[in-house]
Amino acid sequence: MLTELLPNKGQKQLKQTEGLQNRVWDDVMQRTKPGILIYPIFWLIIAYGSGFYKSHFILTWTLEFVFILASFWRFFQFKYLEHWQTSCPTIWAAGLLISVVTHSLGWGIMFGYSTFIDNTAFSFFMGFSSSGIAAGGTNSFAPKRILATSFIITFTLPPLIAAIIAGDQWVMASLISVFIVYTLNLAKQQNREYWRSLTNEVILEKHSRTDALTSLKNRRFSTKSFMNYVNYLHVTKNTSLY
Structure with missing residues (x-):
């Protein structure tokens, strides 16, 4: 394989190359662009479709505002990606991480909260949508493992804790635990494959x-x-x- 032409030390140095890091961040933003508005849209559909908003009106719209704010911030970062990468890349990366965690943690907390309320439709909708969002986020953030890991942990840990506290939700707790291990391993594998592909591309470009x-x-x-x-x-x- 082409990656064998580059020693492990060289591969680590390659990951730290500024120009290549900009390429990776651009790939991340392109991957996550379609899902920027997923959270506020899905949340309103679930809250109103299940009737959750009737008993939690303030909570519904407070969380909607938080989701919209985080989505707007991610859109702003995407639009001015090149400028931020040049002037203050560290702050830009930290801002992206905060916006991602805001989305995932907010959703994870509500997924966990669904185990404590008597609303079967809300619990079902949250569980059903969460599986899709988790899979999509894991794939989207794969180029940056710290993003993928932070997303998975903040997304799945709240419902796991809630299931454990509930006491009679051992099946749910077991499923979430297995899902966490699976998605973390999937993120690791996708990150490795992404960097292998990118390394091969760099080597081919160099040889050409x-x-x-x-x-x-x-x-x-x-x-x-x-x-x-x-x-x-x-x-x-x-x-x-x-």
């Missing part, structure tokens, strides 16, 4: 620009560099080629 015998930049690299420079001159209009 380098002569195999001399290790010097080849004609393709020179042509591409020249065309990039020509495009730069054309855009900036600093000079003319004619």
Whole structure:
């Protein structure tokens, strides 16, 4: 395999490359973009479809406001991704983590709360939707393992704790425990596959620009560099080629 051409130390250094990290963050945002509005939309459907809002009106709209705020923040980060990555990447990454945890923790708490109230429809809808959201989030955040792990833990730990406290929900607690182990392992595997694919892409790109015998930049690299420079001159209009 191509990854064998790159030692483990080299692979770790590759993960720390700034340009590649920007590529990974961009991939994460592209993966999560379709799900930005999932939480506020699903929450309203479930709350009103099950009648939960009738007995928990303030809670329903407070959580809806929190979900919308977190979704707006993620959309804002997506729109100004390039600027934030250049000026303050650490703050940008921390902001994304906070917004992700806000969504997952809020949903997880309500999933756990569903075990304590007498509303079968609400409990069913929360359980049914949570399985899909958890699977989608695990896949979306796979490029960044810390994001995937934080999402899974904050999403599934509240209902697990609630099931344990309830006392008679040992089946639910067992299922959630197995699900946590499964999704964490799935996130680890998907993260490994993502980085293996990305590493192979980098190696192929490097070989395509380098002569195999001399290790010097080849004609393709020179042509591409020249065309990039020509495009730069054309855009900036600093000079003319004619």
